[in-house]
Amino acid sequence: MSEQEIFDKVVKILEPYVKNEEAFASVVKETSILEDLKVNSARLVDVVLAFEDEFDIEIADEDADAVVTVGDAVRIITEKLG
Amino acid sequence: MGKKLTPEEVLDLLPQQEPFRFVDEILEIDEDHIVATYRFSPELDFYRGHFPGNPVTPGVILIESMAQVSVVAQGLYLFAQELDDISQISEMVTVFTDAQVDFSGIVKPGERVTIRGKKNFYRRRKLCADVEMCLDDGTIVCSGRLSGMGVKQ
Numbered sequence: 044m045s046e047q048e049i050f051d052k053v054v055k056i057l058e059p060y061v062k063n064e065e066a067f068a069s070v071v072k073e074t075s076i077l078e079d080l081k082v083n084s085a086r087l088v089d090v091v092l093a094f095e096d097e098f099d100i101e102i103a104d105e106d107a108d109a110v111v112t113v114g115d116a117v118r119i120i121t122e123k124l125g
Numbered sequence: 126m127g128k129k130l131t132p133e134e135v136l137d138l139l140p141q142q143e144p145f146r147f148v149d150e151i152l153e154i155d156e157d158h159i160v161a162t163y164r165f166s167p168e169l170d171f172y173r174g175h176f177p178g179n180p181v182t183p184g185v186i187l188i189e190s191m192a193q194v195s196v197v198a199q200g201l202y203l204f205a206q207e208l209d210d211i212s213q214i215s216e217m218v219t220v221f222t223d224a225q226v227d228f229s230g231i232v233k234p235g236e237r238v239t240i241r242g243k244k245n246f247y248r249r250r251k252l253c254a255d256v257e258m259c260l261d262d263g264t265i266v267c268s269g270r271l272s273g274m275g276v277k278q
Contacts, residue, residue: 088249091248092248
């Protein structure tokens with residue numbers, strides 16, 4: 044799977060939880076999930092579980108802690124996919 | 126590993142009290158599910174205003190009842206299993222994080238409801254449950270997915 048495909052899937056998973064549509068319209072790898080997209084921090088658990096289902100991977104809690112930006116999520120998923 | 130609480134112990138630990146406790150009895154509880162009942166006393170104060178001459182239990186109160194059972198009580202059971210010392214449980218508080226609910230009936234004063242919660246996931250102290258509330262005749266009045274998170278006070 045290309046990085047762009049992973050990015051697109053990550054963005055699609057985030058969409059229902061986004062509270063700042065303006066920031067979402069111009070989402071890039073540097074976009075912060077909590078700060079910019081205003082996703083509720085409790086929803087990060089749902090998002091990480093959705094990543095696991097979508098990509099058929101397991102993301103440990105420590106790895107999940109490292110997810111700040113959309114790019115962080117793409118990087119961790121890419122690593123897990125090997 | 127921590128302790129498996131009994132339904133009575135969970136009820137004792139539930140922080141919500143009168144006049145904002147909407148759970149009478151926990152019939153069943155384990156890692157994956159909970160069944161509890163509550164009877165809406167006609168004396169509850171909110172019926173005076175919701176609505177004058179036509180008392181109906183507010184939907185938000187039905188949600189609260191479902192949350193106290195499927196998120197708070199079920200959450201206490203799951204926390205307790207993680208803790209070495211059960212007294213630590215008093216340092217935790219469950220915050221309601223999100224909900225998606227459908228209403229399909231009404232609950233009149235004096236009616237008893239049964240709430241059935243089924244764990245959807247429990248991860249990083251976030252508990253997400255699928256919940257149904259039904260009347261004694263089996264009519265489902267409210268169902269949905271509720272979540273809460275355990276945080277230190």
